[in-house]
Amino acid sequence: MPTGVAIRDVRGQLFDAAERVLLRDGPSALTSRAVTEEAGCAKGVLHRHFADFDAFLAELVLHRVDRVEERAAALRASAGTGSIADNLTRALLELFESVAVAVVSLVTSRDGLRARLRDARPAGVPLLTDAAAAIAAYLAAERDLGRVRADADLDTLAPTLIGAAHMLFADRQAVPPAADDVRKVVTAVVAGAEQEPPGARGAR
Known part of the structure; x- marks a missing residue:
């Protein structure tokens, strides 16, 4: 997904993506990059909504x-x-x-x-x-x-x-x-x- 494209319910989509990664690959695979790639958004999106x-x-x-x-x-x-x-x-x-x-x-x-x-x-x-x-x-x-x-x-x-x-x-x-x-x-x-x-x- 190109940077700058609006995403509805960003937090919900990131949570859903994190849960999919967690279920598929386990806790050790859960990184910010893995979450944003799973959600189909730029890595910066997560850090705009959460401190870290x-x-x-x-x-x-x-x-x-x-x-x-x-x-x-x-x-x-x-x-x-x-x-x-x-x-x-x-x-x-x-x-x-x-x-x-x-x-x-x-x-x-x-x-x-x-x-x-x-x-x-x-x-x-x-x-x-x-x-x-x-x-x-x-x-x-x-x-x-x-x-x-x-x-x-x-x-x-x-x-x-x-x-x-x-x-x-x-x-x-x-x-x-x-x-x-x-x-x-x-x-x-x-x-x-x-x-x-x-x-x-x-x-x-």
Whole structure:
């Protein structure tokens, strides 16, 4: 694309290009040149919109965090419907789709990026921490409805689910796990926390 040609939604196009490079070639291949070449624009375009490449990568990560937060709202809204295991399985499959797993690898592989993110996210690994918060909020909603035990340790259950799911999805080159495999993990983790809500047995 010639220099000077306007690009609509430059930031979105650069983020999309970065995600394609990340998925195809891995974190080590993600450079400003690779991103702009993938996006079909001049290298200077990226630096006109971001202070430096680490600033771009930090915004890319936070862009993915926004998507997690959108999915978190949908997960909380599902409380009280279907089964807890099915709701969590679906959420984990969505949370750990391939781009999210690749972005986590990016964060853990770049010291400069982690340092930049610490200003906005002082604790934990972005995406994983946000996903754990989403799971905890959902389980809290189910607890309020009586479908999760009042004494359930949600602060332990949520990161346990995220850690176990991340292990299943961590190899970006492998075939993603099947829904049944994810559900098996979910069922094992939440088995002791689930209960029938008051009045459910008598309503049958």
